Amino acid sequence: MSFLNLSLLGGALLVAVPIALHLIMRQRPQLVQFPALQFVLARSEANRRQLRLRHWVLLVLRCAAIGLLALALARPSWTAGANSDRRDAPLAAAFVFDSSPRMAYMQENLTRLQKAQQEALWLLRRAPEDSKLAVVDSGASRMAFAVDAGAVSKQVERLQITPRARLLDEALADAISLVAGEDDHRQEVYVFTDLAQQSWNSAALARLQSILQAQKNVQLHIVDISAEEQQNTAIQEMSLNQNVLPLGGTLVLDATLYHQGPPREAVVELLMQDSETEQSRGRRRVTWEQSGEQQIQFRVDGLGEGTHQGRLQLNADDPLDIDNVWHFTVEVRSPPTILIAAEDEEHAIYLREALAPSDWVQQNRARFQVETVGFPQLSGVAFANYAAIALLDPPILETKTWASLTTYVTEGGELAIYLGREADRDSFNQPAPQTLLPGPLLQRAQGELYFSIDNYSHPSLAAFAPYADQVPWPALPVFKYWQLEQLDDGVQQVIRLSDGQPAMLEQVLGKGRVVTVTTPVSDAPNAIGREAWNLLPVGLDVPWPFVLWSRELFGYLAGQDEDQVNYLPGETVSLQLTPAEQLEVFRKKGYVVRGPDGEATRHAATAGQEWLTIATTDLLGNYQVVAGGTTGLLKRGFSTHLPPKSTDMRAIDTAVIAEELGEDRVHFAKSREQIERQVGIARHGTEFFSWLVGIVAVVLAAEHVAANRFYKS
């Protein structure tokens, strides 16, 4: 409790006056002659007691009136928490704006950001002249107080919606830290937000709670600038089955559409750029009876080799149209060539068919091109021509072969070694093979084992993650495997067997990687005299786990899908050039990046530059990276799209925010009147003046009535 005019509280001492008057100067009643007194005497005692009570009541009322009036004039207020002792201090305030795409929602001809700007400018005009003010928006990280109020106003007016907005809680945390540095100021942060759950999720609240607990003097004012009865239909997210498709592959686009509002119908169209024009590659009509999500899928075949760009367009007229389109890029390339070294074709059949099924090869749909070679011919192979090499149950190899393989890997090649019955411990424990192997071989172990995987984060296993509990690894038993002694430093165990021993290991070697599997995938199940070490390729009628594992493993090794072509705004794009593209860029002395707005910027390049790095990716849409014009060899591209679900406007209950951050630290307002009132409460606390004056009026009226009734005038 604090008082605005503490000295006036001394007026409460005037309560002594009615007490003194009561004791010293009792009002004399009027003397009246009355012969019939005998009738009064009979009930006089009871009347006397009543008289005495009324005297006391009147005294209490008069004392209460004086005391309450003195208290009211002292202007008491309750200021719980921050700024209670800084009533007269100058103001340090930060205005935080959410400039994410959601703020483009239009209502009454104003976007939410424009609405926020209006309210902020109104609030700025009311800030005291000696205030220190800063503007912090989620689109940029300005962290300084402006020179004066005029500069702040200009900053507010220049705010724009940006797709690359950072998280609102990050901006808020910066703002809180900024004002908290002003020790001798009242510290206030105003955030203009639509209270969407994704901005005020549990992680954001936890972060803000932590920072507010550390900065106890900061008051947070949340100004709700959300629209009334929001409606929106959006492409919430979209994914491609692959960013880099093999030639002949099918592009599959899965999209999640979300609608908030009354029932409606909309049309979704897939458009892809074909030379100079856009071609429709599919349409869907989607109907919502109520708010909710719907899934749609488009499949596109027959894409030629090269970079393809397009967009998914939602034809739905609503107040927020930034989320009605989703741009994408996909590259179609010839499938990488995998070299399988095996005893013979028969031993390579499982892996070969898993990577390049014969049917698909004939249809040019295979994800990989596979070549096989026998081990005796291995030393004559030019390893550099292959994206990855698989050694299926290698026998003793020449040292120079191991050395060649080591060179291949260290210069960027990818090698997979499947150890089996042909491995010789003494030979494989020699330095040359040990360079590639993850550790010395110990012994052949056996048992009724299977792959036991509890972490599907490795790229070769990520595809299993949605079905983690359903993969029937026990139906693909492992009977024998190679146990290793201690593992080398830097070796990662990717898959274990059910006895805890490693089944698949990975290590980085130079620019490349080596994956070692301790059990082979080349045993025929019914080979006479050669008991199979496992049934990985044949344990099920449809050995889909083995096929999927093999494809994902070699897709990972071959670098498929490592090339990212779809980004979020603001991310730095990296494009790896092929040798031919590198030469083209060098010849043209650079390359051109054309943005979604049609603006083109030229960038220089150096000889042998393998990677292009592009940082100016703020706009949403399709970008083209070219060199040499329409006939040039460099015709690449990438796309930027909104973060998934970034325009979900479902709002959080303010009670949740208040509970997490503390009701005495956060204040909510939607209208200007509420802003003024909340700011007043935060700065001056809850004043009781009006209540006390009301009570004084009631007490005075009661005293007047009682006195009039009691004393004859």
Added chain:
Amino acid sequence: MPTVEQYLKPEVIRQISRLDLRAQFIVKGFMQGMHASPFHGFSVEFSEHRKYTPGDDPKDLDWLVYAKTDKYYVKKFEAETNITGYLAMDLSESMGYTYRQELTKFEYAICLAAALCYLMIHQNDPVGLVTFEEKIRTSLPPKSKRQQIGAVLSILANLQPQGKTDLQNSLSQLAAMLRHRSLVMLFTDLLVDQEASIAGLRRLRHGGHDVILFHILDEAEVEFPFDGLVELEEPESGQKLEVDANAFRADYREQVTAFRDRFRSECFQSGIDYVPLDTSMPFDRALTEYLVTRKNRA
């Protein structure tokens, strides 16, 4: 033209300073009102003539006698029966009280007594006067001559209420004084010991006399119109008491009603006519009561 009501209102009567005129005023008003009263038709037979003297009402002239004698004679009326009346006036100090009315209880009683005297004399009823407080102070023997009005009014006009009352003793004295059956009209506020008062009244009645008890209270003594804190002082004893009048009013009125009801009941049982009056009430009530009694004796 004054109305009947104006004749009978105490505040109007107050404006007449001469008691004889007051009495006439009251009686005239009362008599005029008789036309609509249940006593209409009350008549008094004239028993003899007397010579006309200036001042007599020409309406009373007996024109038949004039026709026969060429002389002016007025009819001399007399009631169907003669009753001897005594006006008994309480002179206690409490009778001199008024709060906000025009007349004190005593003045009200005097006006009433004078009017009754006037009425009775004109009906040839002898009227006497007795005044008392602790004992009988003044006693005027009853006479029916016209001069008796003057004598009664003269005494009444000079009376001043003072001292305390001993109603029982006074009434006992009066009862001993009366030789013949009489009509005693008692004017008092009865603010004395109730048991003693009742005993006195019974004593009077036991003597065979008709009694009309005019119980006169001040309007304030009936209504208790005070507000807020007041200090009440009893004028006879000087006793004072501070009360919250607003809180007390209901109880007080209850007390007074019970007080009156008791005397009403006792009087009824004793065959005494009880007339509760307060100084705000017109006089016709009292006068009507006299006539009722007069008629019942007929």
